[in-house]
Amino acid sequence: MISAIVMAGYNNKREVKKYGRIVAENYNERFIESGYKPLREFTTIQNGKTISKPLIQYTLEQLFDNDRIDEIVIVGHQMLLEQRLGDFIKNYGKPCRIINQNTRITEDVQRRFQIANRRVKYNSIAGNLIKAYAASKADAEKRHALFIASDSPLTTNEFVNRFLQTVTPILQEAAIFLPAVLIEGKRDRLGRMPLWLRNDSRFQLPGPKDPHGRQGFRLSSLIIADPHRFDINTGNTAYSLRKCLNPNIQLKLFRITRSLGYPNVYSKYFLRRDLSVNEVANIVSEYFKGRLELIPIRGEEATYDYDGTEMEYRMINRMLQKG
Numbered sequence: 001m002i003s004a005i006v007m008a009g010y011n012n013k014r015e016v017k018k019y020g021r022i023v024a025e026n027y028n029e030r031f032i033e034s035g036y037k038p039l040r041e042f043t044t045i046q047n048g049k050t051i052s053k054p055l056i057q058y059t060l061e062q063l064f065d066n067d068r069i070d071e072i073v074i075v076g077h078q079m080l081l082e083q084r085l086g087d088f089i090k091n092y093g094k095p096c097r098i099i100n101q102n103t104r105i106t107e108d109v110q111r112r113f114q115i116a117n118r119r120v121k122y123n124s125i126a127g128n129l130i131k132a133y134a135a136s137k138a139d140a141e142k143r144h145a146l147f148i149a150s151d152s153p154l155t156t157n158e159f160v161n162r163f164l165q166t167v168t169p170i171l172q173e174a175a176i177f178l179p180a181v182l183i184e185g186k187r188d189r190l191g192r193m194p195l196w197l198r199n200d201s202r203f204q205l206p207g208p209k210d211p212h213g214r215q216g217f218r219l220s221s222l223i224i225a226d227p228h229r230f231d232i233n234t235g236n237t238a239y240s241l242r243k244c245l246n247p248n249i250q251l252k253l254f255r256i257t258r259s260l261g262y263p264n265v266y267s268k269y270f271l272r273r274d275l276s277v278n279e280v281a282n283i284v285s286e287y288f289k290g291r292l293e294l295i296p297i298r299g300e301e302a303t304y305d306y307d308g309t310e311m312e313y314r315m316i317n318r319m320l321q322k323g
Contacts, residue, residue: 001070008076033308058153075132126235152221175229175290230290
C-alpha cells in the first residue's frame with residue numbers, strides 16, 4: 001500500500017503571464033489558461049454521453065479506484081477544491097484530505113527536512129510537496145510516496161500499477177524513482193520532441209533507435225520518492241529546469257551540470273550523442289544529494305499533461321473523447 005500525493009498548486013497571475021510569454025516566444029502556441037488549472041473542464045464520453053469534468057477529477061478517479069493506494073492527500077487551492085469536488089470525494093470511502101497551499105511549513109517539518117526558507121517558499125512546488133508528504137502516513141512511517149500531477153488526465157491505473165510493480169522490489173536502492181517513458185517517433189502526439197538517450201539501464205525496451213543507438217524518452221506525470229532521503233531544498237530549481245523552455249534555462253542547466261562535475265553534458269548530448277539513461281540519473285542524483293533512478297517504461301499517454309495551451313486543450317479533449 002502506498003500514499004498518493006496529488007499536486008494541484010497554482011501560480012499567481014504574474015507568474016502565469018510570464019509563463020505564457022515564454023510559451024508563445026519559444027513554441028509559437030497560444031496560452032489560454034487564466035484561472036485555476038486543476039478545475040479546468042475537459043470532456044469525455046461515458047455510456048455514450050458526453051460529460052464534462054474538472055481536470056483533476058480524472059486523476060482522482062483513478063487513485064480512488066486503485067487498490068494499491070490506501071490514502072490520498074491533495075495540495076492546492078483548498079476552498080475551490082472543496083467547493084467543486086467535496087461531494088465527489090465523499091462518495092468514496094478511501095481517506096482523502098486537502099491541504100491548503102498557502103499554509104505555512106511548520107517548524108517541525110522545517111527542522112526534520114532541514115528546509116532553508118530562502119530556497120523553499122511555503123507555496124512553491126517543493127513547499128507544497130513537503131507539506132502534503134508531512135500530512136501523509138508515508139511520512140510517519142518514513143517510506144516512499146507516489147507524487148502525481150493533477151494535469152495529466154490520460155494517466156491510467158494500468159500505468160501507475162505497472163510502475164509500482166517495477167520499483168517496489170528495489171525501493172531501498174534509491175530515494176526517487178522517475179518513469180522515463182519511451183516515445184517511438186521523432187515527436188509524440190502533441191508534437192513534442194523526446195530526450196534522446198542510450199538506454200544502458202537494467203530496464204531494456206524493444207523499439208526503434210536513432211543512428212547513434214539512442215531511444216526517445218519523456219517524463220510522465222508521476223514520481224515515487226522519499227523526501228527523508230534527498231535534499232528537498234533542490235526541488236524548485238529542478239522543477240523549473242524540467243522543460244528547458246528557453247535558452248536562459250538551458251544555459252543554467254549546463255552550468256549546474258558543470259558544477260556537479262559533469263562539464264561535457266552539452267557535448268555528449270548534442271555533438272557526440274552518447275548521453276545515457278544512467279549518466280542522467282547519476283547527474284540528477286548528485287544534484288538532489290540522494291539517489292535517483294530513471295525507469296524506462298512504456299505508456300506515452302502518461303506524458304500528456306495540460307500546461308495551458310490551446311493546442312493541448314484541444315488535443316487532450318480529443319483523446320479523452322476517443323477513450
